[in-house]
Amino acid sequence: MKEISEGQRSLLEQFRRQGHSIDRGINLIYHFVRQKSEDEPLDPAWTTIWDKHKKYARTRLPRSLFKSIDETLARIELIDKEVFGIRINENTRITFLLGAGASTPSGIPAVDKLLSELWKRARKIGREDLDRLAKWCNERGITNIEDLLTAAYISNFAAKNRNITSLLDYFIFSGGREVSEEEEEEEEYLPSRHRPSITSEIDVSSISSLQDTLQTLFALLTSTMISAVPNHANEAIVDFVKEHKETTIITTNYDGCMDEALLRTGMGLKGTIASHNEHRDNSDAVELIKMHGSINWAYCDSCHDAREFDLLELKKLYEEDKISYPVMGICKNCGGLRRPLLVPPLSFKFLMFPDLVNIWNSARQSIEGADYLVVVGYSFSEADAYIMKVISRSMFITKNQKMIIINTNKNLVPVLRERFSAHLDGFDDRRILQVCKNCEEILPNILKSIRGKARKNKKTKSTPKKSTR
Numbered sequence: 001m002k003e004i005s006e007g008q009r010s011l012l013e014q015f016r017r018q019g020h021s022i023d024r025g026i027n028l029i030y031h032f033v034r035q036k037s038e039d040e041p042l043d044p045a046w047t048t049i050w051d052k053h054k055k056y057a058r059t060r061l062p063r064s065l066f067k068s069i070d071e072t073l074a075r076i077e078l079i080d081k082e083v084f085g086i087r088i089n090e091n092t093r094i095t096f097l098l099g100a101g102a103s104t105p106s107g108i109p110a111v112d113k114l115l116s117e118l119w120k121r122a123r124k125i126g127r128e129d130l131d132r133l134a135k136w137c138n139e140r141g142i143t144n145i146e147d148l149l150t151a152a153y154i155s156n157f158a159a160k161n162r163n164i165t166s167l168l169d170y171f172i173f174s175g176g177r178e179v180s181e182e183e184e185e186e187e188e189y190l191p192s193r194h195r196p197s198i199t200s201e202i203d204v205s206s207i208s209s210l211q212d213t214l215q216t217l218f219a220l221l222t223s224t225m226i227s228a229v230p231n232h233a234n235e236a237i238v239d240f241v242k243e244h245k246e247t248t249i250i251t252t253n254y255d256g257c258m259d260e261a262l263l264r265t266g267m268g269l270k271g272t273i274a275s276h277n278e279h280r281d282n283s284d285a286v287e288l289i290k291m292h293g294s295i296n297w298a299y300c301d302s303c304h305d306a307r308e309f310d311l312l313e314l315k316k317l318y319e320e321d322k323i324s325y326p327v328m329g330i331c332k333n334c335g336g337l338r339r340p341l342l343v344p345p346l347s348f349k350f351l352m353f354p355d356l357v358n359i360w361n362s363a364r365q366s367i368e369g370a371d372y373l374v375v376v377g378y379s380f381s382e383a384d385a386y387i388m389k390v391i392s393r394s395m396f397i398t399k400n401q402k403m404i405i406i407n408t409n410k411n412l413v414p415v416l417r418e419r420f421s422a423h424l425d426g427f428d429d430r431r432i433l434q435v436c437k438n439c440e441e442i443l444p445n446i447l448k449s450i451r452g453k454a455r456k457n458k459k460t461k462s463t464p465k466k467s468t469r
């Protein structure tokens with residue numbers, strides 16, 4: 001492959017210094033794209049530059065010209081080539097952080113598809129309050145399951161604590177100002193806008209029952225994940241872990257794909273609910289930290305016992321139709337209600353499961369101790385504020401820590417670079433490396449390459465980089 005030309009490099013440098021007007025910028029991009037030779041590769045930085053200029057360029061350039069520039073720049077492969085220059089040694093500590101995107105190849109629906117699935121299931125139950133809620137959400141374009149579950153949790157909590165309900169009303173609706181007469185009159189015609197006086201009429205039991213049903217539906221939804229099987233990304237991680245002991249895997253996924261891939265090779269797991277409870281010290285086991293729970297974990301509402309069931313066994317029994325998946329069960333300890341331990345993505349939710357505090361602590365330690373964080377299909381969503389804070393702190397205290405972000409969303413890395421630069425003084429944004437590609441395709445190559453095992457190294461430096469530790 002041809003190298004990036006000196007001309008391209010100095011042009012990018014000009015954009016970095018941002019010394020020119022937007023018109024001049026468009027002009028420079030236009031001439032560069034027209035004149036560059038067919039086989040000269042494009043630096044990924046062009047995507048960000050073009051995103052900034054695109055809207056204006058559309059109004060300035062003839063349609064056909066705009067289209068040809070846009071198409072050329074859309075073909076850029078957004079992979080920072082430093083990724084293939086990384087070499088680790090046996091002491092380099094690697095922490096994987098897996099998000100929903102790491103399980104998409106196993107056929108697990110993306111978060112944005114979950115709510116419509118949930119409504120489909122709700123219809124089967126035939127409950128009027130659910131139908132009403134579904135209709136209300138649809139009419140308002142509410143499509144995010146995280147928003148729905150968060151609102152249900154908060155409402156249930158607030159409804160049971162009257163003072164909090166009125167305070168919420170104060171903060172959100174009135175802000176403490178007096179309601180004018182006109183507004184009061186208006187209210188008569190707008191009965192949907194609730195005032196504090198209505199607090200006393202809140203039907204606590206129906207809110208609680210609705211939240212309970214939503215939680216059960218959510219468990220029902222995730223139970224479909226039990227049939228999912230490991231994908232190439234999971235397998236690539238297993239191959240890597242076998243050779244490289246200094247590895248931790250953190251996942252926010254409930255499914256058992258990563259666990260199964262590891263267990264099938266006979267490896268033990270540590271960092272799960274069972275290993276925490278039993279204080280097992282299995283030094284050969286792989287640390288797999290499931291921050292949001294797991295389909296094979298259960299939690300008792302009454303005695304707060306957290307339990308892990310054998311994933312492979314559970315799966316086998318389910319596949320052979322010898323048991324149905326226990327969305328709700330009876331606790332053997334106390335006879336209370338046992339449900340799957342699944343944490344809906346809420347930033348405060350883990351406080352409800354004391355056992356998860358240990359798990360979250362281990363996750364924090366693994367993130368802070370890593371030389372490289374390999375982040376696969378994780379979207380850094382707002383609901384996971386805790387993880388973002390931990391990573392941000394970790395990048396601050398461990399100055400040479402780097403992140404490799406494998407994600408098909410091309411905007412993720414630019415946003416992260418901006419966010420980290422804004423929060424951390426003098427942050428070098430090249431510590432965040434971008435790999436914008438399907439994880440099943442690229443992760444096996446990257447992991448082989450950093451172990452120095454890639455079959456053909458495309459132009460990697462001849463002197464392997466020393467490990468950062």
Ligand SMILES: [Zn+2]
Pocket residue numbers: 300301302303304305331332333334335336337
């Ligand atoms: Zn119990």
